[in-house]
Amino acid sequence: MPSFAADPWKSALLLLALVLAALFALYWQTFASMVAIWERSETFTHGFLIFPISLWLIWRRRDRLRQLQPRPDWRAVPVLALFGLGWLTARVVDVLVVQQLAFVAMLIVAVWAVLGWRLVWEIAFPLGFLFFAVPMGEFLIPPLMNFTADFTVAMIRLVGIPVYREGTFFSIPSGDWSVVEGCSGIRYLIASITLGCLYAYLNYRSLGRRLAFIALAMVFPVIANGLRAFMIVMIAHLSDMKLALGVDHYIYGWVFFGLVMLLMFWIGSFWRETPEQGDNKPAAVPAMEAAGRFRWGSALGVAVLAAGVAAVWPLQAARIQALTLARTAPVQLQLPVRIDAWEAVSEPLTPWEPRYLYPDAKRSAVYSDGRHRVAVYVLYYRTQAQGRELVNSQNILIPQKHPVWKMPWEHDTADSVAGSVREGVLQSHFGQKLLVWRWNWVSGRFTVNDPLAKVLEARDKLLGRPRDAAGVVMAVEYEDDPTEARTVLRAFSRSALPAIERSLEESERHGG
Structure with a gap:
């Protein structure tokens, strides 16, 4: 023990390694989920580089760090507990990205607990850079798709080509196009922000310049992706749909992105700052800190308590x-x-049905009032788990690039007797058009607010009273204008939702 106490850094790093190893062991499933996404998604492959880059950034400051005394900080323990509670809340409702964010935050707080606040502040950026290892940002895909469609159609009209648009689908004389997830630019945006933050940290000292370049890294790829989409459409149009399709589509995209990054770094070089002299030299250490001793017993207590929490x-x-x-x-x-x-009728309305994954039960019916017919689908979830939960981005009306159906748009609207509804339109290759309304039934109430649904589910589970949930979907045909169909759904849902809710409550009671 005395030999360790004689070398504060050796003692502190040993304890830190043990605490971090405990965190990785306790939360290995969360870390494994991050690695699995890095492996399968091109958007987040850079995650493999984040931890090594963070360690390299810390190593660059080793001379300054050697002059600082590790000082275990008990204040970090309640913060660690707070992030642990956040992880638990996300875990019980299967919100993977929040689990991963909480895990990375706990790693950073563990460094604070063992080494102390001053040392953490000295390496704040390298530690904060670890958050880029979390595969997040997919919530930006819909708005990015809409922006790309807006930008592309506007540019096409600007050059005088007639275009007809419906949601993210549009047609020009030479062919039909759609903006799908791969065209949203999310890959470019995430890569640009990651590289932009790293470039800003390494090349600027002032906070203002760093923030300015990061803002550029956020806006530049979004505009550039719109230009990329427009260029691909124009290349295909001018080549009679022979170029910029298939593999060429992706090659042009990545080559263009590389040029965009080079241009962005060139622009950033105009306000680049030279490293400040002594930036990586020993730091000035307050006399009281230099005179202090590393307390092995206190450090061990903090480390054990942090691991226990x-x-x-x-x-x-x-x-x-x-x-x-x-x-x-x-x-x-x-x-x-x-x-x-x-009244329920036997004649089906449509061959379509919503794509909800792994419900514990599915029920459907078609109701008629003699003039109109409405299809109803109920997807019931009792034993929700990761990948088998109601509120899941994979529970959708149709998958992208469906061979028969397309969905020009879907959004939330306050045009329902149940408060708000998620409304979408579907169109098939055989000419059928559907107006679709859907809700989630969570904790005994209808909602289309996914964060609220997760909060309600988390509350019930944390209080030890997990409840059933269900997705309710209604569809009605329309021809050209969905206004009449919307009136039909409004009238039907006024009577149907209370009746369906009674059936759901009865089923939940039988489930115990």
């Missing part, structure tokens, strides 16, 4: 998961045969 949350998650999975009673759900003037 971190261990609480996976144990709680396992208990809550066991409680949820114990609800194995079969789902006894029946849709009403008659709802006021609407």
Whole structure:
């Protein structure tokens, strides 16, 4: 023990390594989920480089760090507990990205606990850079798709080519186009922000210049992606749809992105600052700190307490998961045969059905009032787990590039007796058009607010009373204008939602 105490850094780094190893062991599933996304997604492949880059950035400041005294900080422990609670909340409702953010935050707080606040502040950027290892940003895809469609169509019209647009689909005389996820520019944006932050840290000293370049890195790729999409459409149009399709489409995209990054770095070089003399030289250490001694006992206590606090949350998650999975009673759900003037009929409305993954039960029916028909689908979830939960980005009306159907748009609107509704339109190759409304039934209420649904689910599970959930989808045909179809859905849902909710509540009671 005395030999360790004689070398504060050796003692502190040993304890830090043990605490970090404990965190990786306790939260290995969360870290493994990050690695799995790095492996399968081109958008987040850069995640493999983030931890090595962070270590290299810390190594660059080694001369300054040697002059600072590691000082374990007990204040970090409650912060660690707070992030642990955040991880637990995200875990019980299967919000993977929040679990991953909380895990990375816990790694950073563990460094604070063992080494102290001053040392953490000295390497704040290298530690904060670790957040780029978290595969996040997919929530930006819809607005980026819409912007790319807006920009491309505007540019096409500017050069005098007639264009007809419907949502993210548009047609010009030479062919039909659609802006899908791969065209949204999310890959370019995430890569640009990551590189932009690293470039700003390495090449500027003042906060203003760093923020200015990061802002450039956020705006530049979005505009550039719009230009890329326009150029691809024009190349294909001028070559009679022979070029910029298939593999060429992606090659042109990445070559263009490389040129955009070079241009962005060239622009940034105009306000580049030379490294300040002594930037990596020994730091001036206050006399009181230099005179202080590293207290091995205190450091060991902080390390043990931090590891103990971190261990609480996976144990709680396992208990809550066991409680949820114990609800194995079969789902006894029946849709009403008659709802006021609407009666269930045997004739189907459409071959389409919503794509919801792994529900515990599915029920569907078609109702008619003699003039109109409405299709109803109920997707019931009892034993929700990762990948098998109701509120999931994979639970959609149709997958992209569906061979038969396309969805020009879907958005939330306040045009329903249930408050808000998620409304979308579907169009098939055989000419059928559908107006679709859908809701989530969570914690005994209808909502289209996904964050609220997750909060309600988390509240119920953390209080030890997990509840069932369901997706409710209604569809009606329309011809040219969905206005009449919207009136039909409004009238039907006024009677149907309360009746369906009674069926859902009855099924939940039978599930215990």
